[in-house]
Amino acid sequence: MVLTVVQSKEEASSTFINSIFATRYVRDPLPRYRMPENPIPKEVAYEIIHDELLLDGNPRLNLASFVTTWMETECDKLIMESMNKNYVDMDEYPVTTELQNRCVNMIAHLLNAPVGEKETVVGVATVGSSEAIMLAGLAFKRIWQKKRKAQGKPYDRPNIVTGSNVQVCWEKFARYFEVELKEVKLREGYYVMDPVKAVEMVDENTICVAAILGSTLTGEFEDVKLLNHLLMEKNKKTGWNTPIHVDAASGGFIAPFLYPDLEWDFRLPLVKSINVSGHKYGLVYAGIGWVIWRSKEDLPEELIFHINYLGSDQPTFTLNFSKGSSTIIAQYYQFLRMGFEVIIHVINRYSLP
Ligand SMILES: Cc1ncc(COP(=O)(O)O)c(C=O)c1O
Known part of the structure; x- marks a missing residue:
């Protein structure tokens, strides 16, 4: 059985408000070399940094310095x-x-x-x-x-x-x-x-x-x-x-x-x-x-x-x-x-x- 949950208007609008990519934090330019004046929500900070790091290479494909790039999940x-x-x-x-x-x-x-x-x-x-x-x-x-x-x-x-x-x-x-x-x-x-x-x-x-x-x-x-x-x-x-x-x-x-x-x-x-x-x-x-x-x-x-x-x-x-x-x-x-x-x-x- 598929359970469909219908969101209330308030819930739907708060979801929208919390959408990271729609917030002003993501739309405003980030100061590059100076500390920002004001704090931003943790989810936004994470997403901004996570996305910028997508431009790095993939460590699993990096054989450059013969350094380990994979360990077991337990480790x-x-x-x-x-x-x-x-x-x-x-x-x-x-x-x-x-x-x-x-x-x-x-x-x-x-x-x-x-x-x-x-x-x-x-x-x-x-x-x-x-x-x-x-x-x-x-x-x-x-x-x-x-x-x-x-x-x-x-x-x-x-x-x-x-x-x-x-x-x-x-x-x-x-x-x-x-x-x-x-x-x-x-x-x-x-x-x-x-x-x-x-x-x-x-x-x-x-x-x-x-x-x-x-x-x-x-x-x-x-x-x-x-x-x-x-x-x-x-x-x-x-x-x-x-x-x-x-x-x-x-x-x-x-x-x-x-x-x-x-x-x-x-x-x-x-x-x-x-x-x-x-x-x-x-x-x-x-x-x-x-x-x-x-x-x-x-x-x-x-x-x-x-x-x-x-x-x-x-x-x-x-x-x-x-x-x-x-x-x-x-x-x-x-x-x-x-x-x-x-x-x-x-x-x-x-x-x-
Ligand atoms: C022979 C040798 N000595 C020392 C080093 C430096 O090692 P580490 O990156 O662990 O500081 C390397 C790194 O490639 C190496 O190949």
């Missing part, structure tokens, strides 16, 4: 439930902090960090690999400076050796934190950093060599094992102890699943820190990265801030103070939901050829 629900949690209020949200710590531990074990089951892993969630790289770079710079100071040597001209295929975040790190970027040039037919040339460029002012696992341009893995071997030999001769950072923004969530025998991670002794983007093959929406250090000794204590806003001591090492919690929770969801086995299948289907 979307968790994300919405935690949108209003400020991650930095750790006393207020201890479970969220615990979930971050679980993720850090899971990733560290995935990357073969040399930590026993009961030892604390050193790592942190970041906004993405860029922030993770800033933090890792700062740790290398500080360790190098301390060593040079202790030796009574100049410590004002630090440099970092990379391939010229590095992502822009390394140039940012170098410029923002005043470290010279020494780039190994690429050559015809060889589009990643050549470990031989990289080690040749290392000098006493080199804070670390940064290798990429999953070059942004081609997806190709650099030969971190050979780099480790050559650098160990040079370190033995010079006594410089130059370490390695691996920028595994893309490859960090691919290699452990698809190429478990490939040695590029903490199995190599000179690899002191690794970053990985949760929002790439960690299968979470934009806004999450991770950085893991090999051990406590590789992250200078003086870079860690101890905040005590809400009662207890909370150590933090991030560039920002406040940030959202939902991508951290979403990362935990992906680990818990899929486990090692399913991630292998998903990555097999979607990874770069």
Whole structure:
């Protein structure tokens, strides 16, 4: 049976009055760069913004930065439930902090960090690999400076050796934190950093060599094992102890699943820190990265801030103070939901050829 409801005249006219597209709010021009004088109804604000955003591209069709654009509805629900949690209020949200710590531990074990089951892993969630790289770079710079100071040597001209295929975040790190970027040039037919040339460029002012696992341009893995071997030999001769950072923004969530025998991670002794983007093959929406250090000794204590806003001591090492919690929770969801086995299948289907 079809039930037809006849509206009263008043109802019909109020429907008309409430029709968003017929209101003066939509017909009047909007000030573009200045805050409007008066408020507008919430439905109208929503519709105006929603419609303007229709001119954006469709995220599901965006393959530009290999960042996740789809998650299961259950995870979307968790994300919405935690949108209003400020991650930095750790006393207020201890479970969220615990979930971050679980993720850090899971990733560290995935990357073969040399930590026993009961030892604390050193790592942190970041906004993405860029922030993770800033933090890792700062740790290398500080360790190098301390060593040079202790030796009574100049410590004002630090440099970092990379391939010229590095992502822009390394140039940012170098410029923002005043470290010279020494780039190994690429050559015809060889589009990643050549470990031989990289080690040749290392000098006493080199804070670390940064290798990429999953070059942004081609997806190709650099030969971190050979780099480790050559650098160990040079370190033995010079006594410089130059370490390695691996920028595994893309490859960090691919290699452990698809190429478990490939040695590029903490199995190599000179690899002191690794970053990985949760929002790439960690299968979470934009806004999450991770950085893991090999051990406590590789992250200078003086870079860690101890905040005590809400009662207890909370150590933090991030560039920002406040940030959202939902991508951290979403990362935990992906680990818990899929486990090692399913991630292998998903990555097999979607990874770069
Ligand atoms: C190798 C590499 N490093 C770092 C980054 C920066 O990552 P994020 O966008 O997570 O800051 C990217 C991004 O494409 C990358 O490919």
